[in-house]
Amino acid sequence: MKMTFRYYGKTDPVKIEYIRQIPNMSGVVSAIYDVEVGEVWPMEKILELKEHVNSNGLELEVIESVPVHEDIKLRRGDYARYIENYKQNIRNLSKAGVKCICYNFMPVFDWTRSQLDKMAEDGSTSLVYYKDQVDKLDPTKLALPGWDSSYAPEEMKELIDAYKELGEEGLWSNLEHFLKEIIPVAAECDVNMAIHPDDPPWSIFGIPRIITCEANLDRFLKLVDDPHNGLTLCSGSLGCADFNDIPKLVRKYGAMKRIHFAHIRNVKILEDGSFEETAHYSGCGSLDVYEILKAYHEVGFEGYVRPDHGRMIWGETGKPGYGLFDRALGAVYMNGIIETLEKSSK
Ligand SMILES: [Mn+2]
16 A cells, blocks of 8 residues: 655645655645636646656655535536536546545535544644534534635525435435546546545535445445445544444455545544544544554555544644644554554565
8 A cells, every 4th residue: 555645735834845754655645726616627737736746756646635516416507517627637637647536525515523623631632523512503604614614604505405405315316427427537547536435424414415334335336336436435534433344344345446545544432422533543542543454454455545634733733634743643653554464464
């Protein structure tokens, strides 16, 4: 497996010069951030990013994310044009040597948390999801972390109502339509599409969420049964629900060669089903990171892996979940486990 690190480009407070100093780092996972959602990423912007990454001794083989426009998810308005744009993005990225594209199909909100800087006993801070706090919120009135603040309250209400009306089956149908359009292009370009699970993997505010559990992952992979239609298996997103057994999912979908990108994050599940993001070390959370990596090792996983969200430690400030220090600790911890697994199995 290839160790990678998420990088938000030249404006990221975590400089690429620092990322390259983390041992065993093969490349960064990045994106073009200054093109409107749904539009085609100009080739010169992609090549400029690639040159910037490569000149720092790192690869740019994974893009996270190429966002999917809400019109595609709702299959309304300009969806046909946005799907054509999406295909062009796959073609352009493949020309620049990209091998894997991470995306998600979460309605309206990307990942959802109740707080981004909850302080733990040791003084570190991390992202948390407290159910009672989230349940009390009115999504049309509040701007929460990870949400697109560009919607006015009435626009947000319209959007949420549209998804409520669409429902889970409608969302499945729109996802199937999208996949049937884009996967043939991905196959032609030999780019692996890797859907990110919903985070958290349950419905919030009555809005459907479908990439959530084993039965739904099975259904997803069958929508287009092609190896280019695969998964970003995010241990923290799926693993914050106790119905998901991450090592089991890794063994199953890894053996099918349908996992292209592994996100490794640990979370501590609380009694009421809330959760707190923790350090990667198994003892800090509810997930056994050793068992997860062992499962990847056993199925001969050859895709990309990255430490997912980290805590803020040692006085660092910056983008919540995406500081340098704790994610670097996570990468090095994983390096140690992977080296041990590889050498002890010889
Ligand atoms: Mn993730």
